[in-house]
Amino acid sequence: MKNNNAGIEDVLDEVLQSYPAKSMKNRKEHMLIKDQKKGKHKIKANTRTIPGIITNRGCAYAGCRGVVLGPLKDVVQLVHGPIGCSYYAWGMRRHQGVAAEGGKNFINYTFSTDMQDSDVVFGGERKLKEAIKEAVEIFNPSTIMITATCPVGLIGDDINSIARQAEAEYGITVMAFNCEGYKGVSQSAGHHIANNEIMANLVGIEDKELDYKYPINLMGEYNIGGDAFEIERILEKIGYDIVASFSGNGTADQIKYSHEADLNLVQCHRSINYIAEMFEEKYGIPWLKVNFLGVDATIKALRNMAEYFDDPELKERTEKVIAEELAQIEGPLNRYKELFEGKTAFLFVGGSRAHHYQNVFKRIGIETVVAGYEFGHRDDYEGREVIPDIEMTADDRNIPELEVTKDDKKYNMRISKAKKEELQQKMPLDYYEGMIKEMEDGSIVIDDLNHHEHIKLTEALEPDIFCSGIKDKYTSHKMGIFSKQLHSYDYSGPYAGFKGHLQFAEDIAAGILNPSWSYINPPWKDNVELAGTIGGVR
Amino acid sequence: MQDLVPKEYKERNSLVINPVKTCQPIGAMYAALGVHGALPHSHGSQGCCSYHRMHLTKHFREPVVASSSSFTEGASVFGGRANLETALKNIFAVYDPQVVAINTTCLSETIGDDIGSIINGFDVPEGKTIIHASTPSYVGSHITGFSNMVKAMIKQLSEKNEEAKTNNKLNLIPGFVDPGDIREIKRILEAMDIDYILFPDQSDVLDTPLDGNYDMYPEGGVTIPELNDTGNSQATIALGEFASADSAFELEKKHDVKPYILKSPVGIKATDELLMQLMKLTGKEVPAKIEKERGQLVDIIADTHHQFHGKKVAVYGDPDIVISLTEFVLSLGMRPVHVLTGTPDNKFEETVTEMMSDADWEYNITAGGDLFQLHQWIKNDPVDLLLGNSYGKLVARQEDIPLVRVGFPILDRSVHSYLPTIGYKGAILLVEKISGALLDRKDRDTDFELTEFVL
Structure with missing residues (x-):
């Protein structure tokens, strides 16, 4: 298949055939075939989904309340709006969190103002104020985050001034997020709104003397299925100290002094790269693109980190931990590779995972033949070098940009310019290469995949495994193809680090090798010998 | 952990914590899936449709497919007409449903989109049907949304033939129940030899077999001719006052089909009441089995x-x-x-x-x-x-x-x-x-x- 791009082009043409002309033109720009000879690849991304085309995308609210804010354990997440938005953000993303000793954990609770028609007509501000008061009286949280749903912006409730008033009145942190669902074109807008607000009003509001040798922040890791637990375990074993997590298993209280870290690790580039940039601008902390999914990527990340801190003892400790962890999983992982060799995967997930999981699959013998992001931007596909060329759309302009400047009191350049340039030759420091460069020739890249394209591509390519979310999981199963959710990890995890890779391989084996697939065709369908006569002559 | 719940009651008028309800549109989406060949469509932001599909999928472990008008900020300011028109064109061209069942959201309700007039101006392809229900998220619950979509089916589709001839059938509205419940109701009706129109009917839609073929519109669901025919039925039994009664009353109002509102037949007494009502209406015996x-x-x-x-x-x-x-x-x-x-x-x-x-x-x-x-x-x-x-x-x-x-x-x-x-x-x-x-x-x-x- 690899050397037959013409065949793949026919597949894409066939996929596009069903669209009305305008939609066809639009969708054509969201797909491409990797071809090394062509040099640069250009894809359309982070633009509006065409109405009526069955997208997997969610909204800004989901990206803000669900993805970025949801994992923060010590926060009362108060959703201002009708009940649904709060209800659906309750325990559905599998971001796990264990309370720090003596700390509160609100992850299993969801809070709503349950807006009624009278609130829509007369305004919901009174109700929101009262809800804050009640939350403070019952739970006494250190932080409340108010998130806006669609009607809030339309009726003009001023959640920002209510947050400021409440903060003054109760002496706690109260933040407001204008993340109405209609903003932007996907969850990505919500990530921006959440992160900008956190950067502007939470990061750096407290100073703390930390007795840490290698203080780091973990960014863009949301602890789905416990990934952050496993990453924390490995990093702590080597000797790193995590100052704050944005935001898996994290707390708002830690984020307040997160400017005390010496390095920011960026796992999900899509959701947080701009914040990492701002940290550097404001506080002088560089960021390193890491990927803790997959053994090979994890080892690379750990070595880069040790190189950054440039301490022989740390490097030695890093190698020791790598060797220890590898020893536990390498044998079984190799056996899985033999088992899966030659199988193919179709990945449609996230703003980063469709890239991150390619090395995970490769290590166990599975080749990725289609990959796409649900809410990625062009830089997530093509690499950061494309950022200056990305055109701003009207939808981008509706999301307020945050400008930061050097904080004269707190700025501390962690490494010299020369050192940074030297390191950049060796590692993705302040850089992300994007997904496309790492993909094989002949593989398909597709943005904002929809229901129709999912079915057509599956029929044409017959992958062995389809990785996406719950909405198209069972569609894939009906077609007889095992589907693993890479948004939520179904019911399993962690998949990060070393042991996580093995856990993943085991779950893939459980899925692909499950006997059920072999029962799909009833035995009598192709058995002509079944011709008895009991009960009368046939 | 739920260790932050105190024993002591404090006054609480505005803060809802861990709800026992969700919003109207998901109920409407579920009801729409009980119409054969229907694609539910959510007129609002993408997120609503996405959440509802996810949630129903998790309950049934089955594909739940629906489309959205994918509102942006512009649509929220200028109205969603253009989005809905584009959506409908794409839906009929790409996904070819028999029926599109549109529900509103708090967004389109707040800005006041008039779905009826948008549809009236739309050139519906031959043989296809569009129904729509107003389902503001800030009123009632998902049960209200279910009820509103079923009511819309009646309001917009039920007819009475000119000779006012009965079809000798009984309408039955099962309520917000699972396919397994619907199969059981049908089994009882069939055991009693009662001719019926049951709607909405999610059996054979949300409990389909795994046979290697994906069918976007499985064989189940009440058909449009059946829904048209509900006006000619002799009576309507609505199971569950909250999910089903309004639709039965609508049929009475529109076509004078007599409504009988019963409890959801869970348990011995409520099932007895259903069987007694069936006997009373049809004169048929409860079979020995x-x-x-x-x-x-x-x-x-x-x-x-x-x-x-x-x-x-x-x-x-x-x-x-x-x-x-x-x-x-x-x-x-x-x-x-x-x-x-x-x-x-x-x-x-x-x-x-x-x-x-x-x-x-x-x-x-x-x-x-x-x-x-x-x-x-x-x-x-x-x-x-x-x-x-x-x-x-x-x-x-x-x-x-x-x-x-x-x-x-x-x-x-x-x-x-x-x-x-x-x-x-x-x-x-x-x-x-x-x-x-x-x-x-x-x-x-x-x-x-x-x-x-x-x-």
């Missing part, structure tokens, strides 16, 4: 009464099923002490209060409540059993109380959507579940030396 099932249920209850007698229960969930479950646990000799629905409607409290008139124990009944409230009640007056949806597991774990999962949604167990809760068969299955939960607990808590084989 159904009567035998009833007898088996009575036999089981009599033989196992000691497991249930005097046990305290908390029942929560959607109003129709909670009402019937409350009646059923009373008939098992149990004591419902906390009865709660999230759907706001005073009729619920009246109905349950009446049901509890003989109770000589203290009890709480609330409509428009939340799980936090239920949890506080339980802290103040503990129970032996929780009966409700998956979310109760937080309370169950925190307070160490067994939970029997029934209702919507069930996200952490499977097969529920294939088996009935309604009818005598459903009641037998419920008894088995309740009994199993109570006895597993008894076995766990009994001293090992005193463990018994026969219980």
Whole structure:
């Protein structure tokens, strides 16, 4: 298949055939075939989904309340709006969190103002104020985050001034997020709104003397299925100290002094790269693109980190931990590779995972033949070098940009310019290469995949495994193809680090090798010998 | 952890914590899936459609496909007409449904989009149908949304033929129940040889077999000709006052089809009432095999009464099923002490209060409540059993109380959507579940030396 791009082009043409002309033109720009000879690849991304085309995308609210804010354990997440938005953000993303000793954990609770028609007509501000008061009286949280749903912006409730008033009145942190669902074109807008607000009003509001040798922040890791637990375990074993997590298993209280870290690790580039940039601008902390999914990527990340801190003892400790962890999983992982060799995967997930999981699959013998992001931007596909060329759309302009400047009191350049340039030759420091460069020739890249394209591509390519979310999981199963959710990890995890890779391989084996697939065709369908006569002559 | 729930009550008027309801559009989407060849369409932001599809998919473990008008900020300011028109063009071209069933969201309701007029201006392809329901998220609950979409089917599709000739059929609206329940209702109707039009019908839509072929529009669902014909039926039985009654009244208003509103037939009494009503309307007998099932249920209850007698229960969930479950646990000799629905409607409290008139124990009944409230009640007056949806597991774990999962949604167990809760068969299955939960607990808590084989 690899050397037959013409065949793949026919597949894409066939996929596009069903669209009305305008939609066809639009969708054509969201797909491409990797071809090394062509040099640069250009894809359309982070633009509006065409109405009526069955997208997997969610909204800004989901990206803000669900993805970025949801994992923060010590926060009362108060959703201002009708009940649904709060209800659906309750325990559905599998971001796990264990309370720090003596700390509160609100992850299993969801809070709503349950807006009624009278609130829509007369305004919901009174109700929101009262809800804050009640939350403070019952739970006494250190932080409340108010998130806006669609009607809030339309009726003009001023959640920002209510947050400021409440903060003054109760002496706690109260933040407001204008993340109405209609903003932007996907969850990505919500990530921006959440992160900008956190950067502007939470990061750096407290100073703390930390007795840490290698203080780091973990960014863009949301602890789905416990990934952050496993990453924390490995990093702590080597000797790193995590100052704050944005935001898996994290707390708002830690984020307040997160400017005390010496390095920011960026796992999900899509959701947080701009914040990492701002940290550097404001506080002088560089960021390193890491990927803790997959053994090979994890080892690379750990070595880069040790190189950054440039301490022989740390490097030695890093190698020791790598060797220890590898020893536990390498044998079984190799056996899985033999088992899966030659199988193919179709990945449609996230703003980063469709890239991150390619090395995970490769290590166990599975080749990725289609990959796409649900809410990625062009830089997530093509690499950061494309950022200056990305055109701003009207939808981008509706999301307020945050400008930061050097904080004269707190700025501390962690490494010299020369050192940074030297390191950049060796590692993705302040850089992300994007997904496309790492993909094989002949593989398909597709943005904002929809229901129709999912079915057509599956029929044409017959992958062995389809990785996406719950909405198209069972569609894939009906077609007889095992589907693993890479948004939520179904019911399993962690998949990060070393042991996580093995856990993943085991779950893939459980899925692909499950006997059920072999029962799909009833035995009598192709058995002509079944011709008895009991009960009368046939 | 639910360790932050205090025993002490504090006044709470505006803050909802851990709801026992969600918003209208998901109910509308579920109802629409019970129409053959229908694609539900959500007129609002993408997120609503995405959330609703995800949630239904998790309950049924089946594909749930629906489209969205994908509002942006511009559409929210200038109105969603252009988005809906584009959406409909794309939907018919790419996905080719027989029916598009549009529901609104809080966004399109707040800006006041007039769906009826947008559709009137749209050139619907030959042979295709569009229906639409107004389902503002800030009114009622998902049950209200279900009711509104079913009502829209009647309002927009039911007809009466010119000669006013009856079709000799009975309309039956099953309510917000699972495909397994719908199959059971059909089995009873067929056993009684009653000709019926049942709607919405999600069986063979959300319980399809795995045969290697994906069909976006499976064989199930009530058809448009059947919905057209509902105006010619002789009567309508609506199961569940909250999910189904409005549609039955609409049929009466529109075509003078007489409505009969019954409880959701969960448990022996409510199923008896359904069968009596069917007999009364059709003159048909209850067949021996159904009567035998009833007898088996009575036999089981009599033989196992000691497991249930005097046990305290908390029942929560959607109003129709909670009402019937409350009646059923009373008939098992149990004591419902906390009865709660999230759907706001005073009729619920009246109905349950009446049901509890003989109770000589203290009890709480609330409509428009939340799980936090239920949890506080339980802290103040503990129970032996929780009966409700998956979310109760937080309370169950925190307070160490067994939970029997029934209702919507069930996200952490499977097969529920294939088996009935309604009818005598459903009641037998419920008894088995309740009994199993109570006895597993008894076995766990009994001293090992005193463990018994026969219980």
